[in-house]
Amino acid sequence: xxxxxxxxxxxxxxxxxxxxEKLLKKGISSLSDAEIIAILLGSGTRxxxxxxLSKKVLKNANNNLNELGKLGIPDLTKIKGIGEAKAIxxxxxxxxxxxxxxxxxxxxxxxTCSNDVFELFQPVIGDLPHEExxxxxxxxxxxxxxxxxxxxGGIAGTVIDIKxxxxxxxxxxxxxxxxxxxHPSGNKNPSSADDSITQKLKTGADLVDxxxxxxxxxxxxxxxxxxxxxxx
Numbered sequence: 001x002x003x004x005x006x007x008x009x010x011x012x013x014x015x016x017x018x019x020x021e022k023l024l025k026k027g028i029s030s031l032s033d034a035e036i037i038a039i040l041l042g043s044g045t046r047x048x049x050x051x052x053l054s055k056k057v058l059k060n061a062n063n064n065l066n067e068l069g070k071l072g073i074p075d076l077t078k079i080k081g082i083g084e085a086k087a088i089x090x091x092x093x094x095x096x097x098x099x100x101x102x103x104x105x106x107x108x109x110x111x112t113c114s115n116d117v118f119e120l121f122q123p124v125i126g127d128l129p130h131e132e133x134x135x136x137x138x139x140x141x142x143x144x145x146x147x148x149x150x151x152x153g154g155i156a157g158t159v160i161d162i163k164x165x166x167x168x169x170x171x172x173x174x175x176x177x178x179x180x181x182x183h184p185s186g187n188k189n190p191s192s193a194d195d196s197i198t199q200k201l202k203t204g205a206d207l208v209d210x211x212x213x214x215x216x217x218x219x220x221x222x223x224x225x226x227x228x229x230x231x232x
Contacts (some may be wrong), residue, residue: 019051033065034058040089045081053081057090066220069094069127070184098123110143111136114225117178117216120147125182126218133181135165137174138213145172160197162204169210177205179215188219190226198226 019035028036037054044050060079061068068090076087101123111117117136125132131153137145148168151159169177179198190198194217202212214227226232 033063037090040093041082041086042089048081056080057082065094066127069098070129072129110141111138111178111213112142114214114216114223114228117180117214117225118218118223121180121182121216122218122221122223125180126220128182129184131182131184133160133179135168136178136180137169137172138176138178139173140175142176145174160201162197162201165201166204166208166210169205170208174210176211176213177201178213181217183217183219186219188217188222188224190215190217190224198231202232 019031019038022035023031023039031039034051034054037057038044038050041050041053044053048056057076057079058068060075061071073084073087073091076082076090077084082090109116111120120136121134125134132149133151133153134147134149136147139145146168150161150165153159165177168174179201181194194215198212198215205212212232214225214232216226217224
């Protein structure tokens with residue numbers, strides 16, 4: 001007869017079913033998302049195990065790690081059993097994952113298509129609850145010189161200073177620029193303001209012999225490319 005694990009604390013589970021022991025015996029890939037988060041949390045509450053608490057955290061994010069990445073400390077601490085320390089641990093782990101993904105991509109390459117830009121920036125801005133505007137500077141071979149955030153705003157938008165963008169491009173001797181920003185709303189279609197900033201930057205860059213190759217709008221796991229749509 002199987003034991004009802006839901007009524008037991010993790011320390012009462014069979015060794016092979018405890019998250020840490022399971023990781024050591026079977027490897028990290030054997031763990032569910034809830035079990036990995038349980039290791040981060042370290043402990044549960046008086047009435048529920050760390051795994052049960054982790055399941056509750058995931059449920060608040062519709063069992064989606066991308067949605068979990070959008071939650072801030074105030075959102076997480078609304079969950080009974082999640083204090084500030086546990087919330088910070090979850091956020092730090094998700095941020096580390098973003099940075100790892102960024103490191104893997106930035107070291108690889110030159111840009112050959114819009115999907116390369118999407119893969120570069122989606123881990124960084126795809127699941128943010130606010131809007132951020134980034135610039136990618138490229139050399140003559142479309143190799144990445146540098147990426148940098150030009151501004152950060154709220155849910156509805158952010159302010160862009162074209163002079164700062166061009167100043168950075170000139171100082172780094174960039175041959176071309178790609179713009180990228182996110183839509184927290186989940187709607188990938190560019191706004192009239194997106195159209196305007198694209199054209200203004202394109203016009204300004206032409207004066208200093210720098211090409212604006214594309215403007216990518218990222219919305220969660222989708223994106224819109226001005227170049228792919230013939231709008232550059």
